[in-house]
Amino acid sequence: MARVGLDTAAVVAAGAALADEVGFANLTMGSLAERVGVRTPSLYKHVGGQEDLNRRIAALALSEAADAVGGAVQGHAGRDALAAAARAFRTFVLEHPGRYAATIGVEPSGPDDPLSIAGLRLLGAFTAVLRGYRIEEPDADHALRMLRSLCHGFATLQAANGFQWGTDIDESFEWLIAFADRGLRAT
């Protein structure tokens, strides 16, 4: 009964990695247990169950996304910041489709839920981008939601192969960044 030395963070990290490999829908307690070298019921020592695991993976994903976007924005402003943030976000989603999928459809239970905190950090990173544009307060909220919708929509549609054949997708994304930049500068 060799102790593996697991803890909650290790289980969640392995679950996120496995979700990226096999797809979030195919992440099962059994496959995760096998991955970490343990029998299925042992996972319940570290995680409350599948629902809890999903929430923790989602929180991890949002937190990592916030780091990626926040880091990319550092030292940039205006259009550069916007482009860096958008690219970092999309890259993150494309490289980690499984854990990002875990964030779709989870609702934070309250303001001190780690999920809420991670979500707010991600929003904060995008807010930093907007600071480079002159946007008065009533519009700032709307602009933030617009940015988030745009990035989330594009990334999830691409991750789901929602753009059929045809025109180059990277090119569309750069076009989209330019579009948003023009619009924000004109606001």
Next chain:
Amino acid sequence: MARVGLDTAAVVAAGAALADEVGFANLTMGSLAERVGVRTPSLYKHVGGQEDLNRRIAALALSEAADAVGGAVQGHAGRDALAAAARAFRTFVLEHPGRYAATIGVEPSGPDDPLSIAGLRLLGAFTAVLRGYRIEEPDADHALRMLRSLCHGFATLQAANGFQWGTDIDESFEWLIAFADRGLRAT
């Protein structure tokens, strides 16, 4: 063994309705069977299984969305058309969150898959909106993807309660429509 007189369309329609009520993740073959007044295995006379059911619900949802958006655009052009299309799309997603969720993550098997056909009809409805703006060909594809990302992202984020705190969401959506309109006119 009272014959219920089901057929494939009725099963799919009932599945879509049930998904809207209880959430796509909670749609089970058992609950659907109960809903239509039949034992679970009988569903397999009309539908290939859960995967097949999901694809059929997704195709239905895309087709209905295409009708809604296409109908809303009729007789409008330019900014009116854009606003009508965006509102119709969002209304559809908010009123039918379950069946719309079925469309996320399904991939058409080929060009004659009903899923592809319904998806193209929806794209066509948005293309009609863009026809009201002067957009040269290389940009039209990008603009279409931008529009789809924006609508999809906003609607799914709202359906998942992804917008925490604060400002009125309808107001944000109207702001977003105005933003897209300005940007498209300037393209």
Next chain:
DNA sequence: AGCTTGAAGCTAACGAAATTAGCCATCTGG
């Protein structure tokens, strides 16, 4: 009318997955 046939229902049974209960071994602190 009676027979045939196919579609649409059913029960029974199986397999996969999540979860719970309860047991045992291993570390850690006194």
Next chain:
DNA sequence: CCAGATGGCTAATTTCGTTAGCTTCAAGCT
């Protein structure tokens, strides 16, 4: 060295999707 907590295990339960194989109804043909 022992005591308790911790982390692993096996066994059993439940729920769900799915398949197999039987039965009954409706419709068409002779």
